[in-house]
Structures are given as structure tokens and as C-alpha cells.
Amino acid sequence: MFFRKKEKKTSSSSEMGRVINRFKKNHLAVLGLIIVVLIIMATIIGPFFSPYPPGKQNFEVLLAPPSAEHLMGTDSLGRDVFSRIIFGARYTMLIGVGVVAVVAFVGTVLGLIAGYYGGKIDFVLMRLVDMLLSIPALVLALGIAGALGGGLINMIVAIGAVGWTQFARLVRGEVLSIKNNDYVTAARALGGRNSRIIIRHIIPNIIAPMIVFTTLYIPSAILWAAALSFLGLGVQPPTPEWGALIAEGRGFIHFAWWISTFPGLAIMITVLGFNFMGDGLRDAFDPKMGKEL
Amino acid sequence: MLQYIIKRFLMVIPIIIGVTIIVFALMHVTGDPIALMFGPGVSSEMVAQRRAELGLDRPLIQQYFSWLGNAVTGDLGRSIRTGDSVASMIQDRIGATLELTVIALLITLLVSVPAGIVSAVKKYTIFDHLSRIFAMLWVSMPMFWLGLILILFFGVFWQVLPVSGRHGPLWTGAGFLSFIMPSLTLGLPPAALFMRLIRSSMIDVFNEDYIRTARSKGLGENIIVYKHALRNAILPVVTLLGMRIPWLFGGSVITETVFSWPGMGRLLVDSILKRDYPIVQGIVLIIAILVIFFNLVVDLLYGYIDPRIRYD
Numbered sequence: 347m348f349f350r351k352k353e354k355k356t357s358s359s360s361e362m363g364r365v366i367n368r369f370k371k372n373h374l375a376v377l378g379l380i381i382v383v384l385i386i387m388a389t390i391i392g393p394f395f396s397p398y399p400p401g402k403q404n405f406e407v408l409l410a411p412p413s414a415e416h417l418m419g420t421d422s423l424g425r426d427v428f429s430r431i432i433f434g435a436r437y438t439m440l441i442g443v444g445v446v447a448v449v450a451f452v453g454t455v456l457g458l459i460a461g462y463y464g465g466k467i468d469f470v471l472m473r474l475v476d477m478l479l480s481i482p483a484l485v486l487a488l489g490i491a492g493a494l495g496g497g498l499i500n501m502i503v504a505i506g507a508v509g510w511t512q513f514a515r516l517v518r519g520e521v522l523s524i525k526n527n528d529y530v531t532a533a534r535a536l537g538g539r540n541s542r543i544i545i546r547h548i549i550p551n552i553i554a555p556m557i558v559f560t561t562l563y564i565p566s567a568i569l570w571a572a573a574l575s576f577l578g579l580g581v582q583p584p585t586p587e588w589g590a591l592i593a594e595g596r597g598f599i600h601f602a603w604w605i606s607t608f609p610g611l612a613i614m615i616t617v618l619g620f621n622f623m624g625d626g627l628r629d630a631f632d633p634k635m636g637k638e639l
Numbered sequence: 640m641l642q643y644i645i646k647r648f649l650m651v652i653p654i655i656i657g658v659t660i661i662v663f664a665l666m667h668v669t670g671d672p673i674a675l676m677f678g679p680g681v682s683s684e685m686v687a688q689r690r691a692e693l694g695l696d697r698p699l700i701q702q703y704f705s706w707l708g709n710a711v712t713g714d715l716g717r718s719i720r721t722g723d724s725v726a727s728m729i730q731d732r733i734g735a736t737l738e739l740t741v742i743a744l745l746i747t748l749l750v751s752v753p754a755g756i757v758s759a760v761k762k763y764t765i766f767d768h769l770s771r772i773f774a775m776l777w778v779s780m781p782m783f784w785l786g787l788i789l790i791l792f793f794g795v796f797w798q799v800l801p802v803s804g805r806h807g808p809l810w811t812g813a814g815f816l817s818f819i820m821p822s823l824t825l826g827l828p829p830a831a832l833f834m835r836l837i838r839s840s841m842i843d844v845f846n847e848d849y850i851r852t853a854r855s856k857g858l859g860e861n862i863i864v865y866k867h868a869l870r871n872a873i874l875p876v877v878t879l880l881g882m883r884i885p886w887l888f889g890g891s892v893i894t895e896t897v898f899s900w901p902g903m904g905r906l907l908v909d910s911i912l913k914r915d916y917p918i919v920q921g922i923v924l925i926i927a928i929l930v931i932f933f934n935l936v937v938d939l940l941y942g943y944i945d946p947r948i949r950y951d
Contacts, residue, residue: 478661480658480930481662481885481930485888485923488892491911492914565779572781576783576893576896577896577908592784596897599790599791607791610781610784610787617780618779
């Protein structure tokens with residue numbers, strides 16, 4: 347009710363303006379946006395502010411607890427944990443964005459094809475999705491990452507290869523719900539080619555759920571990547587990726603709690619930021635949109 | 640009912656065959672396990688000889704069908720490193736994994752159902768807000784990190800629980816203590832999702848006509864909440880349960896690694912790292928079968944909870 351009244355005042359503004367207005371009223375969403383912006387800043391200008399180079403070893407301060415000189419302590423080689431976390435942000439962001447790019451591209455193309463053309467190709471694609479979903483995603487990603495061999499790019503491919511299924515299902519569902527609308531039928535009656543109908547009429551109408559899903563998928567991608575690195579099948583040490591940092595600290599947990607604790611907090615805050623922002627976007631685009639994406 | 644179960648099983652067969660093809664392709668298309676096993680500096684004759692022994696020089700299709708034929712009879716091949724039977728290796732470990740996943744699932748439900756109900760009944764109170772904030776924090780946490788934090792507090796700072804391993808069956812004192820942290824690590828993160836779903840689905844049900852009818856005829860609030868509302872609100876939860884089962888087995892891989900739990904998951908990670916592909920194929924196949932089986936159980940559970948659902 348409250349929103350409606352406000353909206354009437356700004357009824358002249360565009361649809362996008364309304365979305366932004368709704369987003370701005372959601373405090374958690376704005377908090378999420380701030381967190382995400384801070385993390386992005388850390389990836390770009392963070393290295394200029396980091397107190398030490400991430401790989402610099404200092405054997406005089408091995409496993410030093412947090413102090414004024416080393417805010418988050420040092421690890422077993424005397425490297426500054428805080429600096430390593432700042433440098434690690436770029437890997438986490440790269441993985442999150444990279445995975446989502448792969449997932450969104452593959453999922454959109456296959457989902458569009460399955461939903462728009464239907465028939466046999468839809469049946470085959472959806473059975474493939476069923477099969478992939480009956481293997482736990484993490485197990486499958488582990489298998490692919492193991493088969494390809496570790497490393498950043500292979501990890502992105504492995505997680506992307508597993509994650510597209512949900513995206514394809516979502517896009518397919520959206521396409522099915524709009525492909526029989528009058529404007530699509532009209533375009534077809536006017537003799538529009540399939541490719542033109544898909545680009546001009548279908549895609550613009552599924553862009554909102556896609557943006558929401560993409561934002562809500564980044565946290566999953568980050569968590570999966572951290573898990574793969576932790577298990578030794580993702581980014582390898584000494585790269586300061588956060589999951590790998592936690593794995594490095596695991597052996598020292600009995601006498602140096604800070605090595606594993608802080609990178610974990612960094613992951614949690616980042617994921618929280620994306621979750622808040624994604625929830626806010628979902629509510630802003632369409633308050634009625636399903637809560638369980 | 641029996642007909643439905645049989646039909647479901649028949650439908651599952653193509654999926655399982657598809658899964659075996661995916662698993663087999665994964666392990667064979669990329670990389671040569673034998674070369675990795677011997678490392679550099681080994682003569683190519685030796686590698687070729689070992690490949691011939693293992694039948695790796697045959698065409699892939701032939702290899703696949705002989706593997707599948709053996710798998711049907713319960714023979715999953717032998718480890719290429721130790722020569723042990725994969726089936727018996729899995730047999731030794733599957734119990735530990737199942738114990739862990741089932742207890743974790745119970746923890747998920749024991750935490751989320753009461754919390755979700757209370758949140759819905761007392762919506763917009765402090766309890767509701769706090770539990771939603773906690774839920775948000777839980778889902779944002781890497782699971783292995785939660786395990787490490789539990790180890791840090793209960794194992795290192797307070798030293799009340801063992802930090803790794805399974806110290807006997809659940810019903811013994813030491814065994815019970817060793818179960819606590821792994822099952823919390825696996826059970827708590829999904830509890831957040833379940834809690835949120837139960838809350839929203841209870842709130843939806845509270846707006847239904849039959850709840851108003853129940854209230855207007857003077858039924859006690861407890862009967863309304865537990866007998867009328869909960870039973871209807873629990874259906875989406877069962878759906879989510881089915882969707883989360885693959886996740887549970889994926890999570891057990893991580894949990895078992897963090898706590899050195901003697902289950903299939905840890906064996907899987909070790910085998911992937913060492914490219915011991917017969918073990919990987921065997922475990923992934925078993926996990927896929929377990930997922931499909933549990934999903935069938937969830938499907939049957941629907942009919943038990945909601946008598947309106949008929950199987951035909």
C-alpha cells in the first residue's frame with residue numbers, strides 16, 4: 347500500500363525509475379550494494395592500500411597473532427593475512443563473474459532453444475538436465491575439475507558446466523510463458539523470422555528474471571569455487587584465493603586461528619552482500635516474483 | 640501404488656545409464672591416469688604394458704560396455720593403485736556416509752521446523768527477525784569454514800569434542816561425541832533454507848479459509864497450528880527436501896574431508912586427486928543411485944502426508 351501511493355507521484359518516470367526507487371527503499375538491498383561496491387573497489391584499488399605485498403615472507407613474524415602491524419596476523423611463512431585477503435578479492439570476483447558468464451550464456455542459449463522450439467530437442471535437453479541434476483553438483487564439479495586438472499580457468503569451466511542446468515530451466519520456463527502471447531503470435535503472423543522474434547520479442551521480456559538469477563547465482567559460484575579450492579581441485583597455493591587461504595590455515599588451526607578465520611569471514615561478507623543485493627533486485631523488478639528461484 | 644513404484648524404477652533406468660555415460664566419459668576423455676601414476680621418467684613400454692593390463696588400449700565403447708556389464712553384477716572394477724575391489728572399498732565406507740547424511744538431515748529438520756513455525760506464528764517479532772538474520776548468515780557461510788570454526792571452538796578452545804575421525808558407533812559415548820561436529824556442519828546450513836520456506840508457507844496457509852473456519856468454530860490455537868496448518872504447510876518442504884538431497888551428498892564430501900570422516904566422500908576426493916578412475920566411477924554411480932532412491936522415497940512421502948495425491 348505504502349509503495350503504491352509513492353508510485354503514483356512518480357508515475358511519469360520510466361519502468362527502470364520505478365525499479366530503482368523500489369530498490370532504494372530496501373535497506374538490506376542497499377547494504378548489499380555497498381558491500382559489493384566495496385569488494386569491487388578492493389579488487390581495483392585495494393592493492394595500493396594493502397600494507398604488505400601478498401607473497402612477501404617475513405621469517406621474523408611467523409604465525410604472529412593479529413596486532414597493529416599485522417591486522418589479521420601472519421601465516422606460517424610470515425605473510426600478512428590481511429594483504430593476502432585484499433589480493434584474493436580479485437580472484438573471488440573473477441571466479442564469480444566468470445562462472446556466471448559461462449552459466450548465463452550456455453543456460454540462456456539452451457533454455458531459449460528448448461523453450462522456443464519445443465518438441466524433440468526440448469525433450470532431449472531436459473532429460474540431459476535431469477541426469478545432471480541427479481549427480482550432486484559438487485561431485486560433478488569435482489569430477490570435471492579433477493579431469494581437467496586444477497587451476498583458475500579449469501575451475502570456472504567445471505562450475506559453469508554444472509551450473510547451467512538451473513539457468514536453462516529458468517529461461518525455458520520464462521520462454522514457455524510468453525511465447526504464446528499475442529505480440530509473439532502477431533510477429534509470427536507478420537512473417538518474422540524465428541531469430542528476429544527471439545531477439546526482438548522474447549529476450550527483452552526475460553531480461554529481468556535473468557538479471558535477478560545472475561545476481562543470486564554469484565554467491566553460489568563463489569561458495570563452490572571456495573570449496574573446490576579448499577579440496578585441492580581449484581586454485582592452487584600460493585595464489586591467495588580465499589578458499590585456498592582457508593585450506594592453508596587448516597593445518598595450523600590448533601595454534602593460529604586467524605589464518606583460516608579471516609578469509610572465511612571475507613567470503614561470508616561477500617556472499618551476504620550479493621545475497622542482499624539479489625533479493626533486493628528481485629523484489630524491485632517484480633514484487634510478485636517467486637521467492638524460491 | 641506398487642505399479643507406480645515399478646513405473647518410477649523403469650523411468651530411472653535411462654537416467655542411470657546416462658549418468659554412467661557422463662561419469663565414464665569424464666574420466667576417460669581427459670588425461671592419462673597411467674602416465675600420472677608412474678610420473679615422468681618411466682619408459683613408454685612400461686606405460687603401454689600397464690595400459691594393456693588394465694584394458695585401456697581397447698576402444699572406449701568396448702571399455703564402457705564391459706564396465707557397465709560388470710557394474711550390473713556388482714563388480715565395479717579394481718583400484719588402479721592398490722588393486723583392491725572398488726565394490727568392497729565402497730561397502731566399507733558407505734555406512735559412515737549414510738549415518739552422517741541421515742543424522743544431518745534430522746538436525747536440519749529438528750532445527751528448521753520448530754524455528755519456522757515459531758517465526759510464522761510470531762511473525763515480525765524479535766524472534767522472527769533474529770532467526771531470519773541468522774538464516775541469512777548461515778546460507779552465506781562456506782560449509783567447510785563452518786566446520787573449521789566448530790573445530791576451533793569445541794576442539795581447540797574448549798576441547799570438549801574430538802576434532803576428527805569417527806570414534807565408534809553412534810550409540811557409544813565416544814562415537815556420539817565424534818558425530819556432533821560433522822553432523823552439525825552438514826545439517827545446519829540447509830536448515831536456514833528450510834526455516835525460511837516453512838515460515839513463508841505457514842504464513843500462506845494461515846490466510847486460507849479453512850484456518851478461519853477452524854478459528855471461528857473456537858478450536859485452540861495449538862490444534863490449528865499443528866493439525867490444520869502444519870500438515871498443509873509441510874508439502875513445499877517435502878519438495879525442497881527432494882531438491883536438497885543431491886546437495887546433501889555433495890556436502891558430505893566436504894564434511895568428510897574437513898573431519899577426516901571415513902566415508903565415501905573423502906575416498907572420492909582422494910581418488911580424484913590421484914586419478915584412480917575406477918573408484919571415482921564407482922562412487923559417483925553409487926551416489927547417483929542413492930540420490931534417485933531418496934527422491935523416490937520423497938515422492939512416496941507426498942502421498943502419505945497429503946492423501947489427495949494419488950499415484951497412477
